[in-house]
Amino acid sequence: MSMPFYLGIPALVSVGALALGLFPRFFNKSPIANLPGPPAGSVLLGNVPQVMDPRTAGKFTASLCETYGPVHQIHGALGERLLHVFDPRALHSILVADMEHFPKELAPINALRFLLGPGMLGSEGLQHRRQRKLLNSAFSQTHLRNMMPMMFEVGDKLRGAMAEHVTTKAEELDVNAWMAKTSLDILGHAFLGYSFDSFVEDSRDSLGESIKSFFAVFGKVSLVAFLVPSLSHFLPESLIRMLFRVFPFSANLHRLLDISDTMRRRATEIVQVKKAALNKGDEELLRRVGEGKDIMSLLLKSNMIASEDDKISDDEVIAQVSTIMLAGLDTTSNALSHILYVLAQDTTAQEQLRAELLAAQRPSFAGRSTSSIPHDELMRLPYLDAVFRETLRLYPPVGFMSRRAATDIVLPLTWPVCGKDGSMMHEVVVPKGTLVVPNLQACNRNKALWGDDALEWRPERWMEELPKELYEAHVPGIYSNLMTFSGGGRSCIGVKFAELETKIVLSILLTAFKFELTDKPVVWNFSVVDYPTMGESSTKPELLLKVSPLLAAPATEKDSLVPPSASCSDTSVTPHSFIDKGIGGSKTTIRVHHGAVDQTMVTTGSPSTVMRHVKAVLEGMGVDVIIEGDYKYRCTRPKRTHVRLDDPGTPDASSPPHQVSSYTEPEAGSDAMRVAAAVPGSTPGSVPPIGVAAIYGVAQQDGGDEVRFAVELTRLAQLDGTYSLDVRRLKGNLRSYTFLYDTLRQRVDLQR
Template sequence: MSISLYLLLGATFVISAWALKLSSERKSASSVSKLPVPPGASFLFGHEKTVFYEQPGRAFRNWIEKCGLTYRIKAAFGAPDIVVLGDPMGIEYLTQKRIYDYHHSRVVRPRVGRFLGRGLGWVEGEDEHKRMKRLINPSLSAETLRTMAPDVRDAASRVLNDMSQVLEANNGAIKNVDVLHWTARAALNVVGRIAFLYDFEGGHGEDAENILHGRRRGVTPMARYTGFIFLMLLRRFPILNDLPIPAIQAQAIARLTIQNGVAREMIRRNKDFVDKHSKDLLSALLIAYSENRISLEELNEQISTFVMAGHEATTLTLGFTLWELAHNQEVQNRLREEIANWPGEPTYDDYVSGLPYLDAVLNETLRKYPGLAYMERVATKEDSIPLKEPITLTDGRVVNSVEVAPGQTILVPIIAIQRLDSVWTDGDTWRPERWLGDRNPTEKMWPGYANLLVFGSNGPRTCIGAKLAIFVYKIVLSGLVTRFRFEGTGEELALGIASSLQPWLKDKTEMGPQIPVHMYAL
């Protein structure tokens, strides 16, 4: 079926959507219906088309200036209004105190299942989520990561050595290299080695190539206008998740590559040789499987979840860092000097707290380029979300909470919050120095790692692999800046949302996500 026919199908559904509009809003809580709402909503697309066409977070920042930290926007195709929550007390309440009462939305959860698998990030319900966490936590603890440091370094060095060889073959310089090509291979190679006892051959083996190619095919359609249309239709008509629509099916390519190939091979090689004292994630999962605590299906789902999530976030954070370093030579030189002057190889604990400028570079990149740009949740029961900043409703009342009904969608615009000029002064500027000394802005910020929202606000559903991701990032980036120098290409980068925050060359989304720089051997 062609795209035009799918759009025609969508238009047919839209007509029925308007007929159902009144009934779909019948349970809307009174305070939600009276929240401030920005002007300019489209009759058909609400405010969501504006969100799509603006750079990520820009529309929400503009609306925060007009309406305050908490307001509502009109959803596309007559879906109920969406509560936009930027209030720090409200976010803390939702993510730390009541997160199990707020599930992934019916747009987000199926997408998580397609991209990653039905693992820890997909599951709902306190009991089931805590059961999975107990299974996985020991493999990602600080104690375990300390023992993994040599393997992380070796796996990263495999890719760094490949980069050095390519540069040597090109007289020490490569123009317009897509650094995501290399950061993806480094991150995947490390995750394969330390978590799953699997060799991705420096990211150049057939399995690695299939996973990385599948991921690009999955995210690219979502950056297009047709991808936006489908996303909005999925919110209004979740049944579309089950139809054979190519743009939706493409999101599962990388996951299915893992589950139908890599995961099976990992299990075959290791299931009869598991050491119960091993701390890697695969051994923990195989032991649980052998003891009938998890099914074969869950084993596969957890493997795909952690292979995908384990390398994707690190890939992009490294890529955005190299883009900024290429355009900030003084920062690049200062970072290189801090790492080069460290006596010997830094240990895990050295990376955790001994390299303050490296920390500042990481924090600033996570602030400006959060992998999860927006968090979308749906209330499962009636609730009252407390607010730090009172809001004036359209009827003139001033309130300190928002009353929500079951089914209410709540969106936390993470990237907008983390770029607010009212907090950061120069929110769009990448400036690691803001994290050093007296200028450190953390007292003003929201709950979470470094008082950012990138890992889920330190609540029960915070990213379980955050320590590992940070450790891998620091080792790989340290190797990159001490071996190579990066410069800008003069091209302009555009951002878009395709499940996670993705980079494209401006007006060239058809080429897929990429971050071009010039790279030189030192």
């Protein structure tokens, strides 16, 4: 699309003004020019290409720190000089003591404010302090404790979903993608009271997809981070957006704008629904995911009762949705990936951690049916804690940050620096406008603080006395002498959330699976948030590890007796000959239940009788049933052909009776055997006759779409002879599925 000429004028003027404004840098000598530092990589771009390339940035910045020490200069674009720093006193000044003089940006708008709105990452001064005050209380320790059962529940779903991929032997899984799904679901529930359904096959939520791809796309158009603040000096935000839309810059820029638009639209919808629920009262909230205990509901409640001075605007509330989801997603999921990666490298440490976790597990507590560890114990487990701290010390997901000096300011130093002119500098004069880059990773790895083994991954250091040099340096990080979560008034608000989530997920995964390296190399890329790729040439964030199950659910004596003898014409049970082949490996065992239990689906009936009964009920609902095992059915309720608005729960009389049209004969050796869902008495080898019409709810309740779900009988580990009928959505609208679940629950009536 060609650009209208009237839009071209301001664009040309702004680019020209930008160039003229920046050009004098080449000629003005900055006071930081006397600091040691590398030669410029290029006249125009300085060292920017080396610092911005995720592949080279990690090694390059580490070598700068090693060569030039805790405070040095780097060449920026167009003659700019950047201050690269990991000296503890200087960090304290930038992040704590003189924080107000070191905002994120001096321009009216920074890139994150432009893309996400006026949330925590994009606001400054009073506006930021007001937001932080409100959010601080919502992130309190008490509220976090309330979120623990929900985090366990998502962890259980992760374990269940992973177990389906890893049944008997080691499989290569993209652990990074699994951790992203887990963190998205945990954040969705805990922060928004919203379910992203990450473990449901084919589930694609536009907000979830936008959040997951944001940083990857942003990283491809990092020029935006430079252009937006510069342009915002002379152009309003709306015009910058319009310019970006009409300029044929790049497809990625347009994609980034689309992502930003989607996030704003979905965030607005979510906040509106929450506000409406809050206005209707607690009953309505209790019915929703998160039951009103989610951080966003708490924030909205606090904002309603806050004084006029403390209140934040609707725009600010909406902006927090994308801001906090982004701040908490890749950071925590990539930290989890990194921990699993180092444990795959060091299998002795993995075994030690597993032993500690298994020993701490309680069979059941606080309504949980699966084994898990209560909050206080989990947070105090010494080796888990040491592994968490040590991995986040050596591999902080956010390696560096940026600030701008708002005034000329003197930076105190812990260690004096020898200037290029040979003078010893005990402090550094930082001119207004200087871009300051605190390097968090370099501080965490500083041998002067951590000792000669600072570059080694050694969790035991946390169980010993830490070096006295570390204590004496007063590193300003909020967590454990580390800079990983930054320090001061803009430090990470989600530090405890991240710790709790990471420890819960590790406690679930390491007690169920073993993680090993594959023979493919893994590369960690240094970016806004560090991420793994498989090999040097791939750009896809990915971490392949070999995952194998630790415990196969043992078959009980009772289990091995089922199913009872059945004739081949009885389609309600799988013929014995089929089972005896052992296809799928789990035909004759009942798996142990994971996750929360729906009490109405618990039964002490004989498993084979229960399964026959359940199948008959499903047939009565016109559902297609595939027998996947003695205790597992895969079900499909077909799409409605005509929309009806009459009473719920009745077969759709206006549509033709549902025909089992996709019947296929079971192949010898196939894992699943399809049966005629609606017709008792049909045999596997016969084409089923026309069956019962499928069931649909009223349109408001049930969209009439195709719904696929799995029904499985599992046994409760701690209660002999007690089973749970687990139903899991695989595909289809949540409301339609809920209608089917409720109908099935009523009709099977397992409590009778």
